[in-house]
Amino acid sequence: xxxxxxxxxxxxKKEFEDFFEVxxxxxxxxxxxxxxxxxxxxxxxxxxxxxxxxxxxxWLVRPWPEEYGGCNAPMIEQLIFGDVLGYYCAPGVDPLGxxxxxxxxxxxxxxxxxxxxxxxxAKAERFWCQGWSEPNAGSxxxxxxxxxxxxxxxxxxxxQKCWNTGAHRADWCFTxxxxxxxxxxxxxxxxxxxxxxSPGVSVVPIESMDGSKHFNEIYFDxxxxxxxxxxxxxxxxxxxxxxxxxxxxxxxxxxxxxSRGLNELVQYCKxxxxxxxxxxxxxxxxxxxxxxxxxxxxxxxxxxRVGWLQEKEDIMAAAAAACGAKVYxxxxxxxxxxxxxxxxxxxxxxxxxxxxxxLKGQFEDLAQSTPGYxxxxxxxxxxxxxxxxxxxxxxxxK
Amino acid sequence: xxxxxxxxxxxxxxxxxxxxETECPTSLVKEMAEDEQGYTSELWGxxxxxxxxxxxxxEEHDGMGMSFLDLAVxxxxxxxxxxPGPFFSTVVLGGLTxxxxxxxxxxxxxxxxxAxxxxxxxxALTEPSASYDPASITVKAVxxxxxxxxxxxxxxxxxxxxxxxxxxxxxxxxxxGKGEDGITLFxxxxxxxxxxxxxxxxxxxxxxxxxxxxxxRVPQKNMLGERDKGWPVVAKILQKATVAKCAEMIxxxxxxxxxxxxxxxxxxxxxxxxxxxxxxxxxCANMVTDVDGSRFITYQAAWKVSEGLPAVMEVSMAKAWVSxxxxxxxxxxxxIHGGIGFCMDHDMPLYxxxxxxxxxxxxSADWHREIVARELGL
Numbered sequence: 001x002x003x004x005x006x007x008x009x010x011x012x013k014k015e016f017e018d019f020f021e022v023x024x025x026x027x028x029x030x031x032x033x034x035x036x037x038x039x040x041x042x043x044x045x046x047x048x049x050x051x052x053x054x055x056x057x058x059w060l061v062r063p064w065p066e067e068y069g070g071c072n073a074p075m076i077e078q079l080i081f082g083d084v085l086g087y088y089c090a091p092g093v094d095p096l097g098x099x100x101x102x103x104x105x106x107x108x109x110x111x112x113x114x115x116x117x118x119x120x121x122a123k124a125e126r127f128w129c130q131g132w133s134e135p136n137a138g139s140x141x142x143x144x145x146x147x148x149x150x151x152x153x154x155x156x157x158x159x160q161k162c163w164n165t166g167a168h169r170a171d172w173c174f175t176x177x178x179x180x181x182x183x184x185x186x187x188x189x190x191x192x193x194x195x196x197x198s199p200g201v202s203v204v205p206i207e208s209m210d211g212s213k214h215f216n217e218i219y220f221d222x223x224x225x226x227x228x229x230x231x232x233x234x235x236x237x238x239x240x241x242x243x244x245x246x247x248x249x250x251x252x253x254x255x256x257x258x259s260r261g262l263n264e265l266v267q268y269c270k271x272x273x274x275x276x277x278x279x280x281x282x283x284x285x286x287x288x289x290x291x292x293x294x295x296x297x298x299x300x301x302x303x304x305r306v307g308w309l310q311e312k313e314d315i316m317a318a319a320a321a322a323c324g325a326k327v328y329x330x331x332x333x334x335x336x337x338x339x340x341x342x343x344x345x346x347x348x349x350x351x352x353x354x355x356x357x358x359l360k361g362q363f364e365d366l367a368q369s370t371p372g373y374x375x376x377x378x379x380x381x382x383x384x385x386x387x388x389x390x391x392x393x394x395x396x397x398k
Numbered sequence: 399x400x401x402x403x404x405x406x407x408x409x410x411x412x413x414x415x416x417x418x419e420t421e422c423p424t425s426l427v428k429e430m431a432e433d434e435q436g437y438t439s440e441l442w443g444x445x446x447x448x449x450x451x452x453x454x455x456x457e458e459h460d461g462m463g464m465s466f467l468d469l470a471v472x473x474x475x476x477x478x479x480x481x482p483g484p485f486f487s488t489v490v491l492g493g494l495t496x497x498x499x500x501x502x503x504x505x506x507x508x509x510x511x512x513a514x515x516x517x518x519x520x521x522a523l524t525e526p527s528a529s530y531d532p533a534s535i536t537v538k539a540v541x542x543x544x545x546x547x548x549x550x551x552x553x554x555x556x557x558x559x560x561x562x563x564x565x566x567x568x569x570x571x572x573x574x575g576k577g578e579d580g581i582t583l584f585x586x587x588x589x590x591x592x593x594x595x596x597x598x599x600x601x602x603x604x605x606x607x608x609x610x611x612x613x614x615r616v617p618q619k620n621m622l623g624e625r626d627k628g629w630p631v632v633a634k635i636l637q638k639a640t641v642a643k644c645a646e647m648i649x650x651x652x653x654x655x656x657x658x659x660x661x662x663x664x665x666x667x668x669x670x671x672x673x674x675x676x677x678x679x680x681x682c683a684n685m686v687t688d689v690d691g692s693r694f695i696t697y698q699a700a701w702k703v704s705e706g707l708p709a710v711m712e713v714s715m716a717k718a719w720v721s722x723x724x725x726x727x728x729x730x731x732x733x734i735h736g737g738i739g740f741c742m743d744h745d746m747p748l749y750x751x752x753x754x755x756x757x758x759x760x761x762s763a764d765w766h767r768e769i770v771a772r773e774l775g776l
Contacts, residue, residue: 003399076399270775270776291767298694299691302694307402327687372726383683385676395663395673
């Protein structure tokens, strides 16, 4: 057992930190990290700027093979990168392109698909969205009803998707549709990728409770998708969605983002007095902040363990650990947000933009966005069930 | 970075697991909780043959020369087995303290005895104030010719009733305030005239004692470390003991989890295993996070301590977290087991009781949160 980084890894970490230290100075005024920050009118240009800068450095897809723009970086280096990226609350890494479809194509795509789709992701020339959930197929994704019917060499897609983060900005979409109506549930589904400019694709924004509009609905109305855009086998899409879900689930960035938030909160409590006494001397405040620091440190070890298990190719253990880390990190993040606004009292409720907002109103913002993080990408309840099924071998009701 | 055990550690873990499963069944644990001695010389002797008492002691003192991290691996298994007896007090509180502060003569005299299982030790640190703060040390040691004379009461001293030697933490400076200055350690023969030991009845039957020192004479040569400068030694040992306790606790938490998952798979209600119900599955998933979280925060602290790196923050983070996690795990374990787990005959109560006993030992979660707050600069 050894918890230290090698001198090379320390140097790499420093290089990442120096980069973000400089680049984050381009942050727009009143910009707050989060899904809204990535996709809003104010945030999107900054997101694209950072993506291009990261691509220039060759850092967007470091774990990928060299021929597709990466450098075969080991998992531990990716964890360090995610750690630093999260700490600086930096945008630029497309969670869907870099995080999900890229690794999926790398794993199961054809040579042609790799050549066509991986380089634009590595160069930050093409952004992606995910088209999985539907109004009546959320946690129970296998009950989806979007259909794809073969027509010559193409497939014709019809249906409605929802909760599509950043679909209004995306160039391409990866989606799943029923291709064999005779089969039930997870059988007879096919994994497609498609150009969002295809005729018949329309995107309608969904306004979230915090006023942001990063979620969307996508409607497919006779959308024609060529056969070469099927990922994997026809009717074999389900297994690929399951694999896709397991990429990039170490949650390390959330832990380090939470750590950044805590540091700012600690500083605030040192500098702010309530009834003539610094908040930092209030025993209740001290203990709440200490507990968050402890929780974050536990979370960091849990995240690094996911990466370590992935590196060892202990796939099932890694999947279960990743689900556990996802629940833990998103719930912890919410505790950080809530603790922040509770310590700030009335000031905690003031949104960014006001002269009365504390710490740019980021805790008010975070408090409203964290409920979404506990739902997106698998609810806490589904994640816990996966830990029980996959990690502990508890029986599953079919 | 490597979050796995080395081959040697894995071997140690496996040997310990197999040995304790055979030699330390829960029936023995329960028997020993009621027994006044609290251990059997048979099991103690077998552990000594395996070299466990000397595992983390240097080879020159008949130890195995392994690291503190290795000791943590062994302690995790002991926690899993709820091993009764004076291993922790002898090795962690006794042996490591002598190794830290003893002079050559003392090391030569005591460490081989400890390694051979021929001496039982403990540390008489806490007093009726029940605090791990230097200010709480009031038991006095007064010089008198070639001896020191110790008077006062120590409380919550594990295994004092069977200890051959007590490392007594005393105050040797009059009017020196109540801080770290003026604290001195003595190696006291457990059978010295003037020592009275009373066994307390506690939640886990873990042999906590009250000791009264009534003008107990200790030869000056039994002073451990420098006069008046004993607290830094105590602080160092407390750090190790705290991590060591966490290691024991994760062993217990893992056992409670394993037992609960196994029961959830076999217990049938409403025509199916209760482990197929989401409520039970989610309890189990929460237990996994608590156990895994405990394990890595503890081993991170153990690694730092083992490497001699500063670890104040990490140790306190570990104890604050593990204290509450072990409690949560045993509570959920009880929920999963239902009524059967509430019975004295069942093994679940062993873990619940030990979790509750371990919570305040070497500082509660609140105590350690305060240290973390200080370390955060608050």
